[in-house]
Amino acid sequence: MYRFFKSKFYLALFLLIFVLVVGTLGFRLVSNASWIDSLYMTIITITTVGFEETVSLDDNGKIFTIFLIIISVFVFAYAISVITEYILSRSSLKNIIKRTTLKKIKRMENHIIICGFGRNGKQAAEKLIVHNQEFVIIEMDRDIIERYEDFDGYFVEGNASEDEVLMRAGIEQAKCLITALPSDADNLFVVLSARQINEKLLIISRASEETSYKKLKLAGADNVIMPDKIGGEHMASLVVVPDLVEFIDNLSISGDNTTNVEEIKMEDLATSGKEITLKELDLRRETGCTVIGYKTPDGEYIINPEAELKLAKESKIIVLGRPEQIELLKEKYDL
Template sequence: MKQNFDLTEKHIIVCGYGRVGKQASVDLLNHYEKFVILERDERVIDQIKENQQFQYLNGDATEDEVLEKANIRSARALLATFPSDADNLFVIVTARALNPDLKIISRVSEEVNIDKLLEAGANEVIMPDKVGGSHMAQLVTRPDLIEFLDTLLLQSTEDVNLDEIQCLSVPDGKETTIASLELRQKAGVNVVGIKKAGGDFIHNPAPSIEVTNQDILLVLGTPAQIQTMRDLIKACND
């Protein structure tokens, strides 16, 4: 089994290096994520090797042995990107059995198979054709807004990014306000949203909104500002 892989925990497993898997890998790399690509076609492995920053395993992601080799039991997420819904189904079932806590995001080609993949253990399913069609329509109906969002979410830029981080600087069992965190003053970022522990979103939160260490902050800032914020929160948690 050909490989270039040394990740042991909290990494992401990308199953397949077709159009979707390739784009996912590029985006993960741009966000400095740790990930490994699983690909069974040796000819495609040669393409993966062209990017020396990619880690990979040459093997069938539907097989237990290959997923074990990718340290699936200590991974934090898996992307099933095959064009075949049947292949993605096998990957989901196998991966879920090996790691019950794994976050699994799957591609789906046929809308009738969405429920099957969710029932098999996927946390989320994405239909690329549907997403692409909606995006094209919105480029006509709301072109400036979509261009702005694409700049934030899809393009690597040194100007400004959207990112998320868990509010770990708040002590266990306590609450504090957005204003008290002083993220704007200390790091220069703006909090544009909050995902509460229960799953609800708060958009454009007021400074008086209270947060706990189970909440996720959605912030807007430059890469340097976002890194400063992460360093501040990490320092408070050490």
């Protein structure tokens, strides 16, 4: 609806300019007046202000003026109605959308909050969409919000470092916060505010400088990512071990002919609560997936775990498989 009003607004603007151009050219031709006098005559004619004429009009000039007045009356009436409708509708639509968005966010639980919708924030949002994760974006730049108004996510306008804005984004019910602001100082302030409001929140922060890494960790960030450092290491790896890097990159790409990596909670695999071994689980035979990693309840990782390893409560396994194998795994264990 907003785009419909916007197109009508541009149409009205075009008609006004069209009448102005036609009137100026018309007076120039019928009265041989100067361009300034022709424009002046057009303005006083279509606005009906009644100022004194600067050129003498013959019968052809008078007939042209009559038609110009009639046309301009209809164009002006249409333009005024459209512009008024556009301004009112734009204001009311924004208010309605804002209220609806805030109501939806209040009902959300275990969602993700992204602070900043720059390059890193947008990449994070696109990845979450692929994995069907609900998220809210906090962005203070109105132009960016309007540019991505059709993006599959909820926008909250404001400064992410303010507690009120974080509350509007539902930080108390959220499970994770990703702060991808360009300034390390801003990210540090967001981490401090978020950790104070929600102690259980998983916080992932972006950092530009290595000196900011420890500060963000001390402030409460669970993970600190340095995109520039990762990018440099990735480029160097493409020189040293190009095939290995390309293979690893393919693991994270979604598609019909690519390999996927998934993490699965122990509680989803052994609903009885009894500890079992990887050999007893036998995912390779049941689904075709291969267990490549194990995360203990304490957060330690074991690469390529042994078959006799017992899967403790609150642990996770990381499996490797093609999309159809991962899908079979999800169907079998109702994931």
